[in-house]
Amino acid sequence: MTAEAYDTVIVGGGPAGLNAALYLGRSCRRVLLVDSGDARNMAAGVMHNVVTNDGADIADFRARARAELAAYDVTFRDDEVVSVEPDGDHVVTTTKESGTFRSRTLLYAAGVRSELPPVPGLADLWGTSVFECPYCHAWEVRGKSFGVYGGVVPSECLAATLTVWxxxxxxxxxxxxxxxxxxxxxxxxxxxxxxxxIARVSPHPEGVAVELADGRSLTFGALFLHMDTEARVEPLRPWLRSGDLESVQTDERGRTALPRLYVAGDLGKNMQQAAMAAASGGLAAMAINADLVREDRPGSLPAPPPPASS
Ligand SMILES: Cc1cc2nc3c(=O)[nH]c(=O)nc-3n(C[C@H](O)[C@H](O)[C@H](O)COP(=O)(O)OP(=O)(O)OC[C@H]3O[C@@H](n4cnc5c(N)ncnc54)[C@H](O)[C@@H]3O)c2cc1C
Incomplete structure (x- = not known):
């Protein structure tokens, strides 16, 4: 086992994990961030609605964030975390290739996976002419005709919202x-x-062609849909008794009911947006920092407020 002990290991280098690393680095904390590099929004290439970064290339955004973090005691590993388990007053994080790491706390910011409905062709157009979030993508296709797919997850509220664009x-x-x-x-x-x-969807010079089973074809500038998502919690399974994070997250700062485990980003309670994910990473980092102060100097800070009942 590698003997390094970090204040915090962060799993996930998206907006949530990166912003948490910034807060913790600037709090004189020793941080390890492990990221497997397959972000949820990578299919779109660029991101919107992040002030000063509207339309930023996602890979470039991540690279710039890492460059900023070089000023602090933040170490990166491009690797996949395979398990995270408590061990007394530490957490043990095991990666696929870099070994095992000990830390006082763990921030889990591994995001979610979108589950596309089983319509042939949809995956190929995901992020380019098939979208979920109107705030992220509708401006670029405003004024065109939209199809809204509601074949698996009801999407009528999304359709009504899209009437703006x-x-x-x-x-x-x-x-x-x-x-x-x-x-x-x-x-x-x-x-x-x-x-x-619907038989399949395929690219069309105007956007997307929706081929119906009877042979007819409908053409739209873009297709929108709501999807189910799956939390990327596999490495946490041994730690999570109930199997889902929702049941262990207790407060708005990402504290969970499990000591030393915090969550942030799309996995948390916030809206699934980059800026919100980043904000929740910052909140979780402040909770971690305060809880470490509590541990090191007992009695110096009041206990965190109880979670607001939802
Ligand atoms: C197609 C698409 C386009 C989008 N466009 C926008 C947009 O324009 N604007 C906007 O605000 N939001 C957009 N979103 C939403 C936005 O991408 C998310 O809200 C945001 O990325 C969530 O940040 P996060 O840090 O929680 O997770 P992510 O960005 O998903 O990052 C999680 C990271 O954790 C890593 N990871 C996962 N499991 C492990 C593991 N076991 N070990 C190590 N690393 C792991 C992944 O590789 C990934 O890098 C879009 C979403 C999609 C699907």
Missing amino acids: SDSLTYLSDRRELPADERERLTAAGIPTVTDE
Whole structure:
């Protein structure tokens, strides 16, 4: 086992983990950040809605963040964490290639995976003409016609919101029977529904072609949809008794019910946006720093406030 003991190991080098590293580095903390490099938004190439970084290349954003962190005691490992477990007053983090590390606290900021519906062709267009977040992507395709796929996860509220960016919207239910309230909301928003089965989607000079099972084809400037997401918590499994993070996160600063384990970013309680993820990383870092002060100087700080009941 590598003998290095860090104040905090951060799992995940997205906006949440990077901002937490900045806060902790600037708090004179010794930090190790391990990142496997497959960010959720990489398919889009650029990110929006991050002030001073609107339209920034995602890889470049990450590289600049790392360069800034060189001023502090932050070490990076491009590696995958395979397990994280408590060991007395430390946490033991095991990586695929770099070995095992001990730390006083662990910030888990590994993000989530988006689960695309099983429509052939969708994955190839994800991030370029198939999108989820209107705030991230609709400006670039404003004024064009939009399809909104609601075949797996109901997306009528997304469709209604998109009326801000387009007045030509079609809801595609892909044979899913819509409950009355979903139909009523679409009617209220003035959005027609096509209920036919979708065979595949494919690139089109205008954006995206949606091929129906009966051979007809519909063309849109972009396709939007809501998706299920899966938390990337595999390395935490031995530590999480219940199997899900939601049940152990206790406060708005990313503290969990498990001592020394904190969460931030898309995995946490915040909206799944880069700026919010970064903000939650900062909050978690401040909680970690304060809790380490509490441990080193007992009685010097009051206990953290109890979590607000949701
Ligand atoms: C296609 C798309 C486009 C988007 N565009 C925008 C946008 O324009 N603006 C915006 O605000 N938001 C956008 N988002 C949302 C945004 O990407 C997320 O909210 C944000 O990236 C979350 O940051 P995070 O740090 O929590 O997680 P992530 O950015 O997903 O980073 C998590 C990191 O953890 C690493 N990791 C995971 N598991 C492990 C492991 N076991 N060991 C080591 N490392 C691990 C991953 O490699 C990854 O680098 C978009 C999302 C998608 C899907």
